[in-house]
Amino acid sequence: MATRTRSAAGLAILGATLALTLTAGGLVYQAATGPKTNAATRSPKARAYTVDVATLTPETLTPVISAYGRLEAAHRLELRSAVAGTLIELPESFRNGGRVAAGDLLYRIDPARLQSAYELAQTDVAEAEANLNEMRATLELSRLEAKAAEDQRDLRIQAYARQLDLRERGVATAEALETASLARAAAEQTLINRQQAVAGNEAQLAQAQILLERRQIALREAARALSDTEMRAPFDGVLSEVTALPGGLVSVNEQLGVLVDPGQIEVAFRLTGNQYARLLNDAGALRKAEITVLIQRGRQETEVPARLDRTAVALEDGQVGRLVYARLTDPDPSLVQPGDFVALRIPEKPLSNVARIPASAVTTDGRMLLIGAANRLEEVPVTLLRHQGDDLIVADVPFGRQYVTARALQLGPGIVVTPVVPALATETAPSATPATPAPAPAADTIALDDTRRAAIVAFIEASDKMKPEKKAQFLEELSRPEVPRATVEKFEAMIAGGQ
Incomplete structure (x- = not known):
């Protein structure tokens, strides 16, 4: 009986083994001889990157030159003694910051x-x-x-x-x-x-x-x-650099103070040769264009109107570019004073048939990516006209086409992308061609082009008054893609002032 049971179990195991062998052979045969229609479906699918895009729209834009300068007194009179003697009378207003009116007595020397x-x-x-x-x-x-x-x-x-x-x-x-x-x-x-x-x-x-x-x-x-023993104010002004004291002895031509007209203030600033050429009229003379002077008081920035006035006829030793002067229009004496560093926004002549795009959309040699057929990227060259903060003004572009607003390392010609139009761009798209671009909003950091970055780095490295640790700190900041705005404005103001 036991012998029969063991024989039946052996036959069952043998039959199961034979069935599995036949099944495996059938699968191998089907794989070797079956249709190849599913091979494509099993190949890896190409990855599509999501990119922000915008449309190239022709505009008429007015580029703005950014510069830095120093306020100076356009009407400044040195008060010097024409005769020698003893100062017997000085009014209370004859001191630093004292205000005087035209005709007021400034000082009197003993006339005996x-x-x-x-x-x-x-x-x-x-x-x-x-x-x-x-x-x-x-x-x-x-x-x-x-x-x-x-x-x-x-x-x-x-x-x-x-x-x-x-x-x-x-x-x-x-x-x-x-x-x-x-x-x-x-x-x-x-x-x-x-x-x-x-x-x-x-x-x-x-x-x-x-x-x-x-x-x-x-x-x-x-x-x-x-x-000449007495001096009266020839115009309304404010006194500074006062050295006179009652009862003091003065010599001929000794300076007793300086009288400044607070209503006649101008700003001196430097421009490169190319920037200066853009401000000339058809006759080759400086245009009397209206500009904006930005005065910083703490966190508040005030705009003061001014007008281009004249150009210096000679360059000082160690200076480059052109020294230009602009006269402030009806300045507020409580807001401006000679010696202040200020920023300037100077409009150029309008440029027609151009586009304004983010600087991140174009390489340094002037190439940008367009959305082509089947959402594949195409690369085209453009003409870079102006840098405007974080934007560029470009020409010779295919208007009406969509472009990638921010290039990335993984993007290039032929790459498949998924275009996305930012909601803010669609809501605030301009309905008319602007004549003058709005100024870029203030930010804590800004992107520098190679020229501006190199000029500041050279200035810091050439400075013999700055401590080594400070130099290292500022150079480290300038090595970043985004540089603190305060650092940039500080050193560009120092470069403009020749410090």
């Missing part, structure tokens, strides 16, 4: 010595006038004497003529004729002497006139010196 000199000059003039009057009277008398001598000579000539006539008729004697001849000669000699006296008196009168004029000049000089 100059008053005496003025009075002496007056007496000298009076003396010269008296001498001149005397010379005129003497000349008049000498002329009368000369006239009398001339009449006497004429009589002697007539007497001689009668005696000569009588002598020819045999009536007069030779002795009478000789006497008449001698009298005539004596009269002529007397006339000559009187004429010489007249000439001498005329010369003395001219000398007296010259002496009077010299004394009058000396009197005017004394009066001018006396008037």
Whole structure:
């Protein structure tokens, strides 16, 4: 019985083994000879990257040049003493920050010595006038004497003529004729002497006139010196650099202070040659364009209007570019003062048929990615015209096409992407072509182009006043893709000021 049971179990195991062997063989045969239609479905699927896109739209834009400069007083008067002496009067307003109005007394120097000199000059003039009057009277008398001598000579000539006539008729004697001849000669000699006296008196009168004029000049000089003992404000202004003290001794041409007109403020700033060329008109002269001066007071930034005024004719040693001046329009004295560092926004001429795109959409050599057929990327070159903060103004682009707003390392021509239009861009898309771009919003960090970054790095490395640890700190910040805005503005202001 047991033997039969073991035989049945062995047959069952053998049958199961044979069934599994046949099943495996069938699967192998089907795999080797079956259809290949599912091979494509088992191949890996291409990955599609999601990218933000925008549409290239033609616009007319006004590029804005960003610059940094220093405020200066356009109307600045150094108060210098024209005479030497003791300061006997200084008003309360004559101090740093003191405000004065036109015509107000600024200072007075002791006039005693100059008053005496003025009075002496007056007496000298009076003396010269008296001498001149005397010379005129003497000349008049000498002329009368000369006239009398001339009449006497004429009589002697007539007497001689009668005696000569009588002598020819045999009536007069030779002795009478000789006497008449001698009298005539004596009269002529007397006339000559009187004429010489007249000439001498005329010369003395001219000398007296010259002496009077010299004394009058000396009197005017004394009066001018006396008037220079006090100084009055020629215009409304604010005093600075005051060094004068009541009772102090001052010398000639010593500076006592500086008077600044707070209503006449200008800003001096430097531009590169290319930037300066964009501000010229058709005649090659600087356009009198309206610009904006940004004044920082803590966290508040105030915009002050200004107008381009002129260009310096020469470069200072160690400076490059062009030094340009702009005059502030009706500045607020409580807000601006000479010496402040400011930022400037200078509009250029409008550019037509251009597009404004993010700087992250274009490589440094001017290539951008477009969305092509089947959402595959295409790369095209563009013309970079201007950098505007974090944006670029470009030309020669296929308007109407969509482009990738931010390039990434994994993106390139032929890559399949999934385009996404940001909701904010669709909601705020402009309905009309703007004439002037809105300024980029302020941010804690900004992206620098290679030129700006290299200029700041060179300035820091060349500085011999900065501590090594500070240099290392700033250079580390400048090595980042995004640099703190405060650091950039600080060093660009120092570069503009030549520090």
